[in-house]
Amino acid sequence: MSSHVVLLALMLAAPAAGAQEVAFHPFDERKAALGRLLFYDPVLSGNRNISCGTCHHHETFSADGLSLGIGEGGRGLGAMRHAGEGGEAIAKRVPRHAPALWNIGATEFTHFFHDGRVSVSPHYEVGYDTPAEEWLPEGLPHILAVQALFPMVAQFEMAGSPGENPVAGAVYDRVDYAWPILAKRVRTIPEYGALFVEAFEDVDAAAEVTIAHVAIALADFMGSEWRSLDAPYDLWARGEAEPTAAEARGRALFFGDAGCATCHAGPLFTDHSFHALALPPFGPGRTRRFDPLPRDTGRMAETDALEDAYRFRTPSLRNVALTAPYGHNGAYPTLEGIVRHHADPVAAFGAWEPEMARLPDAPWLAATDFVIRSDAREMARVASRIDIAPVALSDGDVADLVAFLHALTGGASRHGRLGRPEAVPSGLPVD
Known part of the structure; x- marks a missing residue:
């Protein structure tokens, strides 16, 4: 062991x-x-x-390290996973980030x-x-x-x-x-x-x-x-270590002027609630039966409440530095990107580029991967639903917040407890 x-x-x-x-x-x-x-x-x-x-x-x-997962029919792991071949190739990307x-x-x-x-x-x-x-x-x-x-x-x-x-x-x-x-x-x-x-x-x-x-x-x-509760942040709380200057500034921003802790609260850094952030849409969408386009309305699809449109559950930030990309659809490949989006959702929504998505190549899906972005009305609907207030952050502030988020990375816990088995009783291959 x-x-x-x-x-x-x-x-x-x-x-x-x-x-x-x-x-x-x-x-x-x-x-x-x-x-x-x-x-x-x-x-x-x-x-x-x-x-x-x-x-x-x-x-x-x-x-899994991807924006949208490659599920049944795919091959490989993480960034090296591909969409399969021939009759076993995937018919659709998983609509949301794993x-x-x-x-x-x-x-x-x-x-x-x-x-x-x-x-x-x-x-x-x-x-x-x-x-x-x-x-x-x-x-x-x-x-x-x-x-x-x-x-x-x-x-x-x-x-x-x-x-x-x-x-x-x-x-x-x-x-x-x-x-x-x-x-x-x-x-x-x-x-x-x-x-x-x-x-x-x-x-x-x-x-x-x-x-x-x-x-x-x-x-x-x-x-x-x-x-995972053994991050540097936890050591600070117990008086067993001190943050670096950047981490300390980031912590002050996170719990103070940047307003991050409004939603990312408690020891797991989540309020377990649902918020609309105007994350750029792409992919097949998690459509309802009557949806005529590949959109994802988030929580509203479950509650049928209009006020829940484009709201998604607040993720925990424990080990967030290890689990890029970020957002319900993995729109941002870096912590800096998702922090900047939170600071100014409207500007980030307009500046986002499809190349930022981590999507394994699947030429037969290319025509639909970003088709939703040509629907001006749907793009306007997503952009109009924002539950967080913008906040002015300098480049230094963003860097300090990223340093603090890295301090939420666990120590030994990041590897899991029992780990991956070498074989399973079915005799099938283990990824």
Whole structure:
């Protein structure tokens, strides 16, 4: 076991003072170890060619390094991932940026995904508001386990297209029809069956494994793997280190005149709310069924409230320097770029160039990658919805803010706790 894994295990067993400010869902070591295998196993995808870890990999610090993801059908990792070839090439980019997973096991998270489409809610009498509505499986202990279900049944992320495999075909009929297929795939692999029996008290035989057990194992892994509260910022708070002059100036700006902490508040640097920033649109958009153009209206697509148009969830800034690009669509490749956008959204919106997007080459998609930018009315709608006030920042101020954001980068925690497995029980390749 590597030294950083040992160190992080000790940190989880005895949290430091900064870590005590964040409450996490409890996890079981056996379930987390099982979830680690499932997280990197392509068996959970419709065509058995992509895993959760493909877009949330340890090498890319739980994100994927792209503006818009290359999901089912793609090949490779991070910046080297490509859009596939021939009949297996992707039909569409993933409409949004793959978010990093830092500290998502914290109990303060009540919404997941950029638009909050999975949330704690009294709707549907199941405790959550999700795309599955009243058909959400029973036995899910918290929202982290709930959200784990949905990438598996997303067509361009992991499921594939109808006609390609039974999972995608089932999703087309009704989202919950696919989960039993995936659960059966897993439990009929002898090694997985034995691991579930060992990890779950309510599972006496492999045949009893349901998708809820799969989701719980994934959640226990994700919730314990990427806990990061050991940044220089945390050392300052405990009096164990001092910031550099640039970091100190950046901290003063962040919590003061720059107004960053208005939304990026608390130990995880997020208010868990939704805000419109006029980020430049591009890509296929996350369209609703009746949308005639490739747009993304953000939170409004879930609430149907006009005031939520183009609002997206505030991301946590823990390890933000490791997880470029930035924004719900990865519009900005650098911290400097996204800081300048926050300072003057209108000017940044007008100055943005398509070359700033990190999009793996896919010539068959080139005609639509930026087509939304030719729609003057949609561009005006996006530009008109801004929830933050502009603030005057000098070049030095921007540099100081960037220095402070770098100080939110974890130490040993940045590598995860258990790491990537070398092999998985299905025998499929591990990215």
